[in-house]
Amino acid sequence: xxxxxxxxxxxxxxxxxxxxxxxxxxxxxxxxxxxxxxxxxxxxxxxxxxxxxxxxxxxxxxxxxxxxxxxxxxxxxxxxxxxxxxxxxxxxxxxxxxxxxxxxxxxxxxxxxxxxxxxxxxxxxxxxxxxxxxxxxxxxxxxxxxxxxxxxxxxxxxxxxxxxxxxxxxxxxxxxxxxxxxxxxxxxxxxxxxxxxxxxxxxxxxxxxxxxxxxxxxxxxxxxxxxxxxxxxxxxxxxxxxxxxxxxxxxxxxxxxxxxxxxxxxxxxxxxxxxxxxxxxxxxxxxxxxxxxxxxxxxxxxxxxxxxxxxxxxxxxxxxxxxxxxxxxxxxxxxxxxxxxxxxxxxxxxxxxxxxxxxxxxxxxxxxxxxxxxxxxxxxxxxxxxxxxxxxxxxxxxxxxxxxxxxxxxxxxxxxxxxxxxxxxxxxxxxxxxxxxxxxxxxxxxxxxxxxxxxxxxxxxxxxxxxxxxxxxxxxxxxxxxxxxxxxxxxxxxxxxxxxxxxxxxxxxxxxxxxxxxxxxxxxxxxxxxxxxxxxxxxxxxxxxxxxxxxxxxxxxxxxxxxxxxxxxxxxxxxxxxxxxxxxxxxxxxxxxxxxxxxxxxxxxxxxxxxxxxxxxxxxxxxxxxx
Numbered sequence: 001x002x003x004x005x006x007x008x009x010x011x012x013x014x015x016x017x018x019x020x021x022x023x024x025x026x027x028x029x030x031x032x033x034x035x036x037x038x039x040x041x042x043x044x045x046x047x048x049x050x051x052x053x054x055x056x057x058x059x060x061x062x063x064x065x066x067x068x069x070x071x072x073x074x075x076x077x078x079x080x081x082x083x084x085x086x087x088x089x090x091x092x093x094x095x096x097x098x099x100x101x102x103x104x105x106x107x108x109x110x111x112x113x114x115x116x117x118x119x120x121x122x123x124x125x126x127x128x129x130x131x132x133x134x135x136x137x138x139x140x141x142x143x144x145x146x147x148x149x150x151x152x153x154x155x156x157x158x159x160x161x162x163x164x165x166x167x168x169x170x171x172x173x174x175x176x177x178x179x180x181x182x183x184x185x186x187x188x189x190x191x192x193x194x195x196x197x198x199x200x201x202x203x204x205x206x207x208x209x210x211x212x213x214x215x216x217x218x219x220x221x222x223x224x225x226x227x228x229x230x231x232x233x234x235x236x237x238x239x240x241x242x243x244x245x246x247x248x249x250x251x252x253x254x255x256x257x258x259x260x261x262x263x264x265x266x267x268x269x270x271x272x273x274x275x276x277x278x279x280x281x282x283x284x285x286x287x288x289x290x291x292x293x294x295x296x297x298x299x300x301x302x303x304x305x306x307x308x309x310x311x312x313x314x315x316x317x318x319x320x321x322x323x324x325x326x327x328x329x330x331x332x333x334x335x336x337x338x339x340x341x342x343x344x345x346x347x348x349x350x351x352x353x354x355x356x357x358x359x360x361x362x363x364x365x366x367x368x369x370x371x372x373x374x375x376x377x378x379x380x381x382x383x384x385x386x387x388x389x390x391x392x393x394x395x396x397x398x399x400x401x402x403x404x405x406x407x408x409x410x411x412x413x414x415x416x417x418x419x420x421x422x423x424x425x426x427x428x429x430x431x432x433x434x435x436x437x438x439x440x441x442x443x444x445x446x447x448x449x450x451x452x453x454x455x456x457x458x459x460x461x462x463x464x465x466x467x468x469x470x471x472x473x474x475x476x477x478x479x480x481x482x483x484x485x486x487x488x489x490x491x492x493x494x495x496x497x498x499x500x501x502x503x504x505x506x507x508x509x510x511x512x513x514x515x516x517x518x519x520x521x522x523x524x525x526x527x528x529x530x531x532x533x534x535x536x537x538x539x540x541x542x543x544x545x546x547x548x549x550x551x552x553x554x555x556x557x558x559x560x561x562x563x564x565x566x567x568x569x570x571x572x573x574x575x576x577x578x579x580x581x582x583x584x585x586x587x588x589x590x591x592x593x594x595x596x597x598x599x600x601x602x603x604x605x606x607x608x609x610x611x612x613x614x615x616x617x618x619x620x621x622x623x624x625x626x627x
Contacts, residue, residue, distance in 0.1 A: 002098065003090060003091075003093050003098040003099075003100070004098045006088065006090050007020060007085075007090060007098075010081070010084045010085075010088065013080070013084060014078065014080045014081045014084070015078065015080060016046075016047070016048070016078065016255070018047075018253075018254040018255045019046065019047035019048070019075070019077075019078070019081075019255075020047075020077065020081060020095075021095075021254070022094075022095030022096055022098065023095075024095075024251045024252055024253055024254055025251070025252040025305070026249045026250060026251045026252055026304060026305070027073075027095070027096055027251045028060075028064045028070070028071075028096065029072075029096045029097055030064075030070040032070070032097065032099070034068070035068055035069060035070050036068040036069060036177065036180055036181070037068070037069045037070075037105050037106075037176045037177055037179070037180030037181075038069070038070050038071075038072070038099075038103075038104045038105050038106075038180070039063060039069075039070075039071050039072075039104060039105065039106040039107075039108050039172070039176050040071075040072050040073070040074050040094050040101050040104040040106070040107050040108065040141070041056050041059055041060060041063075041071050041072070041073050041074070041108050041110070042073075042074045042075070042076075042101075042107060042108060042109045042110070042123055043056055043073075043075055043076075043109075043110050044075075044076050044109060044110075044111065044116040044117075044119035044120045044122070044123055045075065045076055045116055045119060045525075045527070046075055046076060046077075046078050046525075047075045047253070047257075048255075048257050048258055049075075049257075049258055050073075050075040050076075051075075051251070051253050051257045052257050052258045052259035052260075053110060053112070054263045054265065054313060055110055055147065055168060056073070056110055057247040057250045057251075057263075058168065058169050058245060058246070058247055059071060059108070059110075059168050059169065059172050060073065060247065060250075060251070061245055061246070061247035061249075061250075062168075062169050062172055062173060062245045063172055063173060063176065065245070066173055069173065069176055069177070069180075070096075072094035072095065072096040072097060072099070072104075073094060073095045073096065073251070074092060074093070074094050074095065074101055074123070076116075076119040076122055076123050076524075076525075077092065077126065078525075079524065079525065079531070082122065082126055082524075085126055086126065091126065091127055091128045092123060092126035092127040092128075100127065100128070101123075101127035101129070101141070102127050102128055102129050102139075102140060102141065103141075104141045105141055105142070105176065105179055105180040105183055106141055106142050106144055106175075106176055106179055106180075107124075107127070107129070107141045107142070107143050107144070108144050108145075108146070108172075109123075109143070109144070109145040109146070109147075109149075109160075110145075110146055110147040110168075111145050111146070111147045111148065111149025111150065112147050112148050112149065113148075113149070113501075113527055114149070114152070114155075114500075114501045114504035114505050115497060115500070115501055115504075115526040115527035115532075116149075116526075116527060117149070117155060117156065117504060117515055117526075118515065118518060118519045118523045118524050118525075118526055119524055119525060119526075120145070120156065120159065120160075121159065121515070121516065121519040122519065122524045124143070124159070125519075129141070129143070131159060131516065131519075132158050132159065133158065133159060133160065133161050133207055134158070134207065136161075136189065137189065138183070138186065138188060138189060142161045142162060142179055142189070142192070142193075143159065143160050143161045143162070144160070144161065144162045144163070144164055144175075145160045145162070145163050145164070146163070146164040146165070146166075146168050148278060148279065148282065150163040150164060150165050150204075151165070151278070151282060151457050151458055151564060151567060151569055152456075152457045152504075152505055152506065152507070152563070152564055153204060153206060153564070153567075154206070154507060154508045154509050154511075154512060154563040154564070155504055155507040155508075155509075155511050155512040155515050156206075156512060156515075157206035157207075157509050157512055158206075158509065158512055158513070158516070159512070159516075160206065161189070161193060161205060161207070162193065162196065162197075162203050162204070162205050163203070163204040163205075163206070163233075164202055164203055164236075165202045165203075165204065165233055165234070165235040165236065165567060165569070166202050166234075166235035166236035166237050167235075167236055167237045167238045167268075169238060169244060169245050170236045170237065170238055171200070171202060171236050175196075175200065175203075178196065178199070179192065179196070182195070190207075193205040193207065193208060194208065194226055194229070197229055197230065198228060198229065198230075201230065201233065201234045201236075202233065202234060202235060202236040203233065204233040204566070204567065208224060208225055208226055208229055209222040209223065209224055209225060209229070209566070210222065210223050210225055211223075211508070211509055218560065219508050219560070219561055219562075219563060220561050221561045221565060221566070222566050231566060232566060232567070232568050233566060233567050233568060234568045235282075235567075235568065235569055235570060237285070238268070238287070239287075240287075241265075241267070241268055241287040241288065241289055242288075242289055242290060242293055246265075246297050248297055248300040248301045248304055249300075249301075249304040249305070250262075250301070250304075250305065252305050252306075252307070259311070260307065260309070261307060261309035261310065261311045261342065262298065262301045262302065262305065262307050262309065262310045262311065263311050263313045264289075264294050264297055264298055264301075264310060264311065264312055264313060265289065265313045265314060266288065266289055266294060266312050266313065266314050266317060266320045266323075266326060267286065267287060267288040267289065267314045267319075267320050268283055268286075268287045268288075268314070269283040269284050269285055269286040269287055269315070270283065270284075270286065270314075270315040270316055270319070271284065271285075271286050271591050271592045271593055271607075272316070272319070272383070272384070272591045273383050273579070273589050273591060273592075273598070273600075274372070274382055274383055274384045275381070275382050275383045275459060275460040275461055275579060275580075275583050276372070276382055276411065276414065276453060276456075276459060276461055277315075277459065278456035278457065278458060278459050279315055280315055281458045281459055281569065281570065281571045281576075282458055282569050282570065283315065284570045284571065284600065284602045284607075285570075285602050285603070285607045286593075286607070288320065288321070288322070290322070291322050291325040291326040291329050292329070294312075294326050294329070294330065295326075295329045295330055295333055298310050298330050298333065298334075299333055302334070302337075302339065308337070308338060308339050308340065309339070309340045309341075309342055310330060310334075310339060310340070310341050310342070311341075311342045311343075311344055312326065312327070312341065312342070312343055312344075313344070317343045317344065318343070318348075319593075327341060343368075344368050348369060348370075348371055348386040348387070348390050348391045348394070367395065367398045367403050367405070367406045367407070368406075368407045368409075369391060369394075369395075369406065369407070369408055369409070370408075370409040371386060371391060371408060371409070371410065371428065372384055372409065372410060372411055373410065373411065373414065373421065373424075373425075374410065374421065374424030374425045374427065374428045375420060375421045375424045377420075377421070377586065378414060378416075378417060378421045380586045380587065380588055381414065381415070381416060381583050381584075381586055382414060382583070383460075383579070383582075383583070383588050383589055385588055388428070391428070391432075392431065392432070392435060395432050395435055395436075395444075396435050396438075396439060399435065399436050399439040399440055399444060400439055404436070404440065404442075404444060404445065405444060405445040405446070405447075406432055406436075406444055406445075406446050406447075407446075407447045407449060408428065408429055408432065408446065408447070408448050408449065409449050409451070410425045410448060410449070410450045410451075411450070411451050411452065411453045412425075412450055412451075412452060412453065412472070412475050412476070412479070412492075413452045413453040413466060413467045413471075413472055413475065413498075414453045415453075415461070415464045415583070415584075416584070417475075419478070422475055422478055422479060422482075423478075423482055425448060425450065425479060426448070426479055426482040426483055426488075426490070428448075429446050429448040429483075429488045429490075430446075430483070430484065430485045430488050432444060432446050433445075433446045433485050433487045433488050434485075436487075443485060443487035444487065445487055445489075446487060446488045446489070447488075447489045447491060448479075448488060448489065448490050448491065449491045449493075450476070450479060450490065450491065450492045450493065451492075451493040451498070452466070452472055452493055452495055452498035453466065453467075454466065454498055454501050454502045454505060455502060455505065455506060456505050456506075457505065457506065457562070457564045457569075458564070458567075458569045458570075458571060458576065459576065460576050460577075460579035460580040460582075460583055461580065461583070462506070462556075462562065462576065462580075463555060463556045463557075463558060463580055464555055464556075464580075465552065465553040465554045465555045465556075466498070466499065466502045466552045466553050467553065468549060468553055469495055469496065469499055469549060472495035472498065472499075473495055476492040476495065479492065480492075494529055494532065496532070496534040497526065497527070497529075497532055497534075499548060499549060499552045500526065500534070500537050500548070500552075502552040503541075503548055503551045503552050506551075506556075506562075506563070507551075507563065508563040509563075510544065510546065511546070511551070513544060514537075514540045514541050514543075514544050514546060515540075517540040517543055517544070518536055518537050518540035521536045521539060521540060522536055523536045523537060523540075558577060558580075568601075570600070570601055570602040571600045571601045571602065572600065572601030574601070575598070575599065575600045575601050592607070
């Protein structure tokens with residue numbers, strides 16, 4: 001009996017049946033008998049979250065643009081549906097053809113958060129694929145993982161066959177073709193991995209490398225088990241973002257999702273060098289799209305989807321050098337169409353003052369800003385030299401132009417943080433609300449969202465530990481106690497989740513074995529507060545003789561090897577080490593938007609060429625026909 005028939009009677013028993021049926025507008029289904037390679041693209045979270053992920057949309061578009069290849073989608077089922085699949089012996093399947101995931105050539109996971117790692121195991125389990133790579137044979141697909149999670153790979157070293165570093169659109173098609181052809185020839189899994197790692201410099205196969213530890217158990221690095229394997233794995237990246245593939249006909253979900261909008265990536269990468277920001281380090285060099293290209297992509301995406309919100313996406317959209325031209329051009333194209341333009345996670349700079357006046361048409365989403373810290377002292381430490389006057393001038397203009405709410409993102413627990421740094425967070429939130437009252441007569445609704453600092457690989461803070469659980473809670477309590485205005489809401493992230501995230505982010509293969517046990521004890525959907533079980537994680541760590549909090553709070557000596565030293569993500573260890581020392585001394589590192597090169601480890605010639613080519617591309621005249 002087809003899987004679609006087997007799941008039909010189960011859908012009335014779950015809270016979101018639309019997540020599991022497929023058949024959405026713009027979804028692509030191909031005849032598998034005419035294909036040379038198939039990949040199941042998996043986001044290890046629920047449909048609601050996974051459908052919002054921009055990177056997966058790109059991969060889906062790129063693979064399905066090849067007539068002899070196909071990409072289909074799968075997400076982690078919510079536990080209610082997962083339990084029904086297990087109870088009825090139904091393997092987890094793709095949405096397009098309802099094919100079991102174990103029938104594909106490649107199972108491609110995009111991992112963006114450490115708190116989705118147990119969901120990777122959950123998906124494999126429901127797909128009836130062995131959790132451990134050593135237990136799989138030629139019948140099983142190769143399990144490949146990419147995204148930010150590929151840069152802290154050792155916690156999944158026993159699970160994932162291949163980690164793919166860098167921009168996926170550069171690698172997914174040739175890699176899928178190669179793997180599928182080798183599988184058709186009946187090549188054994190180990191020799192496939194050896195050949196692939198030797199051929200593609202961006203691939204890391206952990207089963208081909210063994211850990212080296214000192215007499216005291218200290219991690220000392222990896223050693224290849226086969227001659228001729230690379231000792232350093234380099235990231236792939238898209239050089240020409242202007243002409244890179246773009247999904248102008250993305251799958252339109254049946255139901256509303258977390259980010260139900262057209263996402264236009266205006267630029268990739270960031271050269272500010274905020275020391276806590278892993279994404280800013282991993283996505284170098286800095287590349288942009290032109291306003292003309294963005295207008296064309298927006299118009300085509302709107303025709304193909306009808307979605308009425310366009311989001312200008314990047315790590316810091318207010319740093320996009322042609323923001324006014326882009327917003328003006330898109331606004332003109334969509335004049336009278338009730339299409340809103342959103343600018344998420346804006347960096348606080350002088351250009352912020354101009355943004356509200358740019359959006360004269362369409363619906364207004366809430367203003368979202370990410371000051372991260374609220375005092376100049378801490379800004380020098382994290383290398384984010386923003387100015388309060390720019391933020392306050394920007395929100396004032398926003399309130400004048402119709403905005404009524406604002407969300408501010410901050411962190412607590414940054415190394416060397418003191419009480420005045422915390423108090424500044426509350427003061428900034430309340431000042432923004434008071435500016436709203438000055439402009440509109442009513443205090444602006446301000447949400448102050450406070451996460452806990454988590455040290456991540458490939459940042460200058462990768463050596464620093466977190467603060468203990470009790471101290472995180474004490475600082476959160478201080479923030480709540482300092483609030484005086486009802487119009488300001490303080491929301492703090494669960495401190496226990498942050499500790500687990502911190503250990504997984506810097507974990508080695510010992511922590512990977514803890515991960516497996518935590519899943520076997522019942523840990524899934526750890527990023528969802530109602531599902532997170534700290535007690536299961538404590539039991540798993542204790543069972544392996546490890547102290548969760550001690551690992552999270554540990555400061556790693558500079559001379560100690562790190563579990564990701566074999567990866568070349570761009571910024572070098574030497575650059576990150578020097579920047580770490582600058583952070584401890586409250587010294588900043590100048591950004592490299594202009595001619596300056598900080599010798600961060602990314603190819604300087606590439607950075608130079610991209611910056612000098614950008615104005616010629618980005619200022620091309622734009623046509624003005626309506627959508």
